[in-house]
Amino acid sequence: MKRSVKLIKGQNLRYIGRPFPGYSSNAPYMTFVDDHNVYEITVMYNHTEMIINRFSVKALS
Numbered sequence: 888m889k890r891s892v893k894l895i896k897g898q899n900l901r902y903i904g905r906p907f908p909g910y911s912s913n914a915p916y917m918t919f920v921d922d923h924n925v926y927e928i929t930v931m932y933n934h935t936e937m938i939i940n941r942f943s944v945k946a947l948s
Contacts, residue, residue, distance in 0.1 A: 894919045894946060900930065904943025909933070917944070 894900075898919045906912070910932075917932040917939075928941050 899947045900944040
């Protein structure tokens with residue numbers, strides 16, 4: 888079982904999951920907005936709010 892990552896609103900994240908429409912590998916960074924449910928989070932990516940899998944990101948310090 889994967890460990891849930893504790894995230895703080897406004898925290899910078901790096902996307903490490905599969906590419907999605909609109910994703911650019913040159914810009915893999917996004918900002919945590921809020922929890923959506925147990926497995927998903929809401930993030931801001933390229934000025935767009937979206938929901939992604941919680942385990943597809945790596946928290947940056």
